[in-house]
Amino acid sequence: MIKHPPFKDQTPTAAFLEAFAEINERCPGKLMEYIAFQRPVDEKGRYLHFDEMRYRLKPELNAEWVWAVLRFSRDKQLTPLVVLGDPAVTCEYLQTPAIQQALSMVDRYTSASALDLMSSKIGEKTQLNHYLINDLIEDEAISSSQLEGAATTTLVAKEMLKRKRKPRTPDEKMILGNFMMMQFAWEQRHQPLSIELITDLHRIGVEGIDDAKYTPGRFRRTDDVVVVGKDNEIVHQPPPATALKERLRHFAGWINTCHDDAESNAYIHTLIKAITLHFTIGYEHPFRDGNGRVARGLFYWFMFKHDYTAFRYIAISTLLKKAPLQYGKSYLYTETDGMDLTYFIDYQSRIIVRAIRGFLDTYQKIRRDIEAFDRWLWDSGLYRQLNDKQRMLFNIAKDDHDQRFTVRGVEKNLGCSYNTAAAALNGLVELGLFRKQKEGREWVYVLLDKQAIQKSWKS
Template sequence: MDASLFAKMLSDKSIIDLKKLGYKYPQADLKEFVALLGSGLYKPLLLKDFNGKNLVYLDSVAQVQLSAAKVLLTPQSSSQIYGRKAMEDEILSTFSIEQIDTSRDSVRKILSGYAPTSESENRIYGMKKGLEFISDPQHTISEENIHQLYALTIGAFLPQEDQLLPGHKYRHDSVYIVGDKVEHTGLPWQMLPEYMDGLVEFIHQEFAMNDLLKAALIHFYIAYLHPWFDGNGRMARLIHLWYLVQQRYSAALFVPLSEYVEKSRRGYYNAYKLTEQNAQISGVMDVTPFLVYFIENVYHKLVSALPDPNTTETFQNALARGNVTEKEQALWQFVLTAYGESQFSTKQLEKDFGNAAYATIRGFVLKFEKLGLLRSAKYGNRMKYQIAKSV
C-alpha cells in the first residue's frame, strides 16, 4: 500500500469503522491496511476472541485525558462507602439501559433501608447489595466473588428457566442477543470457565494499559462472552466499577457511570456492534471502537461530576477555622453524597437526614449559603438549595 494513502487512512476519524473507511478509500485494500496495522500499530491484549486469537486495540487512537483519571482519584470526605445520590442514579440508569421498569421513589425507599415489597424492589435491593459488595475493598475480583456478586445482585431474582444449575458459575446453554436479527451469540457455554479464568488472570496482571481503558475493556469482555442467561449488562457495568474501586479510584462510587452510558445508549450499543462488524471484515477483534465510545461519552464527561475543587477547599478552610460544627459537617457530607448536583428543600433534607431538628437544618443552609458552599433558587413561596459549583 502506498505510504501516503496508509498515513491518510491512519489519521482518518473513520479508522474505527472499517466499512465506512472502505467507502471513503475505494482504491485501498482493507485487508492490506489491517495487515499493516497488525505489523506494529495494533497492541495485543491478553484476552482471546472466540477463535483463540488475541484481542487488540490502537493505543494511538484510544487516549484518555488526565482530567478524567483525576476526577475518579479525587478523595471523598464522606464517611459513607458510596455516594447515595450517585448510587441512586446508577441503579436507575443501569435498569433504564436494559429497559427494566422502576421508579426513583422505589430506589430511594430501598436505599433508605426499607424491605422490598415487589419484584421491582427486589431487583433494586439486589443492585444495592451488589454495590455494597463491590464497595468493600476486601472483596477482590475472583471467579468465586464474581459468582457471589451475580447471585446477590441478579441470580436470586431470576425466573427458574434463567437460573444457574447447582454447582455452575455460568450458564449451561447457548445465549443469543436478538434485535431485528441475531446480533450477537455468546461464547459456547462449555468454554466459559476457561475464558472467565483468563479474564480474572488478566484483571490481576500488570499490563501497560491505562486503568480506565482496562476497566472499559473488562466491561466489553463480559458482554462479549455473555456468561449468564440474564443480567450480563448489569454485571459488566458493576465489574467495571469494581475494578476501579480495586484500583483505588476513590470517587468511582460517587459518580454514576451508568448515567453517562444511558445518555448515550445508542452509541453504547453501536460500539459493540461496530467492534464485531469490523472483526467480520478484518478477522481481528479490535476493541478500539468500544474504548473510544467510553472515552468520549463517559470518561471525558466526568470533569463536572464532582463538587468544584474550590468548593471543597472553602469547606476545608471553614472547618479549619472552627466555623463548622460537627452536626453541620455531617449535614454537608450528607448533602454531597445524597443530592450531588440536584436541588433540595429544607423539608426534604430534614426528612432524608433524619437526625436533626428543622431549626438546625434551616441554620445550616443559611450559613452554608453565606459561606458560598450552597446557592438558593426561589420557586414561588418555596426555596431550594444546591451545591455551589464555584466560589
C-alpha cells in the first residue's frame, strides 16, 4: 500500500512554515540538514514520492518535515500543464534531469530527418526498413498485450504474425488486435485527436476477443470499473462516467492545439504531450477493459503525427512489462500527490531513454554486421555471385535468423516483380545460403546456419 504524502490539506507554503517553526523549536541544530532538502530531486536526480523518500532518510530526521521542505521547493518550479478529472484539477510538472535527457534524445535520434541520416549510413534504406518496421510493430503489439496479461510467448506470437495465421486463443486475439491497432495508429497519424479516433482505436484493438467484456469502441457508462492492485484492493477509482465524453473532448482540444512556439510561455514539447495523453487515457479509464493498450497506442500515434518516425522501431512496452509494478506506481504517485504529473512523465522518460538506447544499439549492430558481411562476401568470392537484392535478403536474415521469406513477401517489401523475387530467393538456395520448405500452398525460405553455409560454400 502506498503511503500518501502528508500536508494534503495545506498549501506548500503553509506546510513549510509550520515545519520550519517546529524544527527551530525542537532541533535547531539540524536546521541546515533539513534546508538541504530544498531541491526538487535528490542527489541522483530522482523525483521521489513521499512513499519512497521516507525510506532514504537518516533515522534521526523527521520524514514529514523533510517532505514539507521538499514540496515547498517543488511548488516554486512546477508548471501548469492541463486540467483533468471531475472535480477538475490542474495538473503540473517540472523538468527533471531524466525528462531533459529524454527530450534531447528524442530530438536527436527519433525525428524523420535523423532517421533518414542513420538509414543512409546503412544503405539499401527503403527495403531494409520495411522488415525492421514490421519487427517493431510486432514487438510493441506483443509486449503491450503481455503487459495486460496475455500468456502467449513472444516466439509463438511472432510466428503467428509473420505467417499471418488466424489466432487460436483469446491471448493470440489480443496480440493480433494490438498489431492491427499499431498499424491503425500509423495510418491515422495525420488526423486530429477525436472521440471517434479513440473509440476506433479501441474497437480495432479488442473486437472479437470477448465483446461482452470489452464492449468494443464504446465508453463505459457506469462507475463500477476500477483498477485493483495486490490482494484485490482498489488502487484507482476513475473519474465518474457522467460527462466522460465531454471531458475527453475538451482534452482532445488541448492535444490538438499547437504548442510549438518556443518563444511563447505556452510551449510544450511533443514528448510531454504524448506522455500526458498516455496518462490521461489510463486515468480516465474510458473503456471497461483495454485502456492501457489504447493509452500506449495513442502515445505512438501522437509521436508519429509529429514526425518522430523512429518510434516505429522503438517498443516501450518491452521495457514497461519488465517492471509493471513501477509503471503502476507512476500513475498512483501522480494521483496521490495533487496530480503532479512529474512522477509519470519522469518514469516514462526513463523508459524512453532506455528504449532509444536499445534502438541505437540495434542500429550500430546492423551497421557492423553489414560491414562485416560485405568483407566476408569479398574475401570469399561470393560477392560477385550475389545481386543487390540477394545481398539485402541475406543481410536481413543474418540479423534475424527467425526471419521467414516468401516470394510474395519479398515482392511486396522490396518493390519488385514476382519473378524477380522468386529468382532472388531460389538463387540463394542454389548458392547454399537458404533452404526452402513447403508450408501449405507456398514455399518458405529461411537462412541456413553459419556452419552449414560455410560447409556448403567450401564444398
